[in-house]
Amino acid sequence: MARGGGPPRQLRRASASHAPTRAADPLPACGTRSARAYVYARATMPRLSEYLLPTEKQAPADAEAISHRLMVRAGLIRQLGAGMWTWLPAGWRAHQRATQIIREEIDAIGGQEMLMPVLQPSEAWKRSGRYEIEELFKLTDRKGADLVLAMTHEEAVTTHVAAAVRSYRDLPLILYHFQTKERDEPRPRAGVLRTREFVMKDSYTFDRDAAGLEERYQLHVRAYDRIFERSGLRWYRVEADVGMMGGSGAHEYMAPCPAGENEVALAPGYAANVEVASAEPQPVTLPPAPDAPEPVRTPGLTTVPDVASLLGLPEGALLKAFPVIALDEGPTAGSTGERMLLVLVRGDHRVNEIKLANALGHPFRPATAEEIERSLGPAGYIGPVGAPAEVEVLLDAAVAAVAPDGGYVTGANRADTHLRGVVPGRDFAFRTVDVRSVLAGDTVGGAPLEIEPAIEVGNIFKLGTRYSVPLGASYLDENGEQRPIWMGSYGIGPARIVAAAVEQYSDEHGISWPRELAPFAIHLVSIGKPGSAERESAEQLYETLSAGPLDVIYDDRDLGPGEKFADAELLGCPLRVTIGKRSLDSGEAEVQIRRGRAEAPGLPLTAPAAEQLQALEQLWQSLP
């Protein structure tokens, strides 16, 4: 899991020289002997006086999210338009760190890296049914051909596999790439957290059957767990909605942070997106039930809080009715498969439309006021008692699973009237479904549930034959029979890993990078006039560090110490090494650990370079 950050050692600069290192210096030879693809010899370690790191004291007025504010202030990113962001040099280094972690771990499970185009013909998208998606950018070339900008690459990769794979002997496959994704998001937000263009690592697996898919899926679980562990994030793997289309399993990787757009439900041993979470409800005390429901006058009171307070009951003692029209035959034109269902949840609960759609197994829409009036009664006063037989009653498990110790209050299907003493089963028939949204304080296995906002940093999804069938990706099995290929797709957004790390670990001074994501390991700060002895000493240490295994950025600018320290803490490299007059007096450079701003043992200035490097490397290994 934990390993040294930065490029492999054998490719680093071989020797240190005390002559100033300039960008024009020739790079050490690299290439054919590279142990790992895509890792090149390290370039000269930058001097801040020559590096584009435009820091700002004040964040842009329209930036709200922590990562948005800090990444702009620290000079990592700049905006070009809504949802369009440029990564500046230091920001791109962090992004590349995330990318490299992902690459190593996907390679480790047998992934084969490739590259597919963003600009694509529209045919496969029309065949897969995704051409209609609003977020899909569509364009026309000069010949009038319809093109799209890919939002993911299922269509492309499946097209290639369909053409290239013939036999069961060609399977399984894990193919992946890092490629730009384009999505016409209705609302980009929070800097780099939700953009219209971003780089995604997407991998795709191809298997002979469901069992093979399960294997490839589990390999990705392992790789993803390692990726997020190495990234240093706080993260959860949660159960996710598989959607309506042929998915048989899905997980999301969530990084809790204030700017998160999702909510995760957490209990010991349990983690789920609230979209699909289930839990035992908090108990509610019901008033005694009479032998039969009794009407109560509730003039003008159509909301749960109003009725509850009139009757002096907790909101949970009411049953909320949610009439929906199930679209049994699917949303096809002229469909006659519409039928009304009455969904009941406890008054203090809310219907979760995703869970409801999953429970129904087909789409639905809320009933219109006219439909409600026709089948049941006036909106605000509807209930299950006396509902027409053709309106099926679905009772949420939070109610159905608990033996009633009294009666509930429901609408009476008459204006200005509710019923009390309603007992499910006695007074109306029902089917049990789990369709409510869980609440903080509900329990899972007796332990209370917490709900946290989180950002989705990755997802893994069993596609099954969702794409292979329409795009004709099949193979011949041992018996010469043609079978569809079973697919999975697996995405990670490196930009979100970077932004989530900023969200999770920043403090009032700025960013505090986890070791493996930091753009530089060491921020070397010199204090003192140019030409002074302390400057000379800093230059020397810079040369030493540049030759070592850790990446360093050297603040050689002619600025006061306050500004340099402030910039260093804003940028957030894990270690800060300072050399000033004080260091010359004590014989040691000061070392500060950014996380917690703790002081580490000083670095002896007269020690041999190898010892200095070793001391820093050792400290580095101990960092989070």
Add this chain to the structure above:
RNA sequence: CGGGACGUGGCGCAGCCUGGUAGCGCACUCGGUUUGGGUCCGAGAGGUCGCCGGUUCGAAUCCGGCCGUCCCGACCA
């Protein structure tokens, strides 16, 4: 798509109501000063006031249209 807000040097803001030569802080340039927590002094450079049109002798300011950006919600294969 619904609701709200905002567009004035690189960043943060004032000026607009009540029309009359565009201002402040930071950053930037030059000279000096200072060098272990955003030092101080002086001199400078930099702006089609988002765009188009209208009203007016005169528009950053008033009116209309458009564009852009952000926030909340909806949406998010």
